[in-house]
Amino acid sequence: MVREVVNNLIVDLSGHYVDCTFGNGGHSINILKNIDSAGSLIALDKDIESVNIGKDFAASDERFKIIKSNFSNLSMLLEKDSIDGILVDLGISSSQLDDSNRGFSFRKNGPLDMRIDQDEGLTAKDWINESSKQEIEEVLKHLGQERSYKKITDAISKSRKIKPISSTKDLVEIILSCKTSRSRKHPATNVFRAIRMRVNQELKELSKVLDDAGKVLKLGGRLVVISFHSIEDRIVKRFIQGKEGNHGESKFSLIGRKPLKPSFQEIKRNPRSRSAILRVAEKVV
Ligand SMILES: C[S@@+](CC[C@H](N)C(=O)[O-])C[C@H]1O[C@@H](n2cnc3c(N)ncnc32)[C@H](O)[C@@H]1O
Structure with a gap:
């Protein structure tokens, strides 16, 4: 525009x-x-x-x-x-979205970073592994407007007890275990956007x-x-x-x-x- x-x-x-x-x-x-x-x-x-x-x-x-x-x-x-x-x-x-090293894209495997300014702040990996279940639920519900927010939060909570969630692929697999796509929109779209918005305030x-x-x-x-x-x-x-x-x-x-x-x-x-x-x-x- x-x-x-x-x-x-x-x-x-x-x-x-x-x-x-x-x-x-x-x-x-x-x-x-x-x-x-x-x-x-x-x-x-x-x-x-x-x-x-x-x-x-x-x-x-x-x-x-x-x-x-x-x-x-x-x-x-x-x-x-x-x-x-x-x-x-x-x-x-x-270019940020397409760079797999930045962790913004659910279509490319890479480290779960998502910080716009890589010199400071919490990474998405830190946030998803360390936040309370309540905070994750709120972010997925309000910032993500994600209908399956409860199911996905439960799956995140279970998965991180076994091993830390550290790549975009780890997160996509968790989301796909909870929901399938009913439209052309990728099932991970809302969750990725919500976490990016939270990590970067x-x-x-x-x-x-x-x-x-x-x-x-x-x-x-x-x-x-x-x-x-x-x-x-x-x-x-x-x-x-x-x-x-x-x-x-x-x-x-x-x-x-x-x-x-x-x-x-x-x-x-x-x-x-x-x-x-x-x-x-x-x-x-
Ligand atoms: C949608 S892109 C802008 C594209 C740009 N208008 C162009 O024509 O190429 C958004 C840009 O804003 C930067 N950005 C996002 N949040 C920011 C913030 N809080 N402070 C400074 N830059 C920010 C991102 O790093 C990114 O480069």
């Missing part, structure tokens, strides 16, 4: 922008193409591999800078009322970056968020409506009556974009 992002984010061609989730740089490149020589773009990512890609870009464009940081540090990195537009494209990139980080956007955006500045999960989208929507989050003195107004979704052609080209939901807001106070 590159065109939609660029059209909604850039309010001033000489403005200062932040891409909170650099990934492979697809959005950043297009933002840079659409601002003039007085404009600038700061990108963040907490994955060192993305940051290294960004450093190569930065060497060839002095309007661009990349910082290895959690986007929840936004208000520590930037001055109050200094930014014209902030983009947050949630989740993980295709994704909802907490999302709430913090929204609060910080209220501080660092200028009046009239734009906030563009792409989410992939109804729980995330609800947080974004309620934040914009002023019903959730810590706004301080700021207020946002929703741009467009409905959230934007990828076109049929985009979904055909990139099936992983099918659940993307894009919301745009403007800081009005």
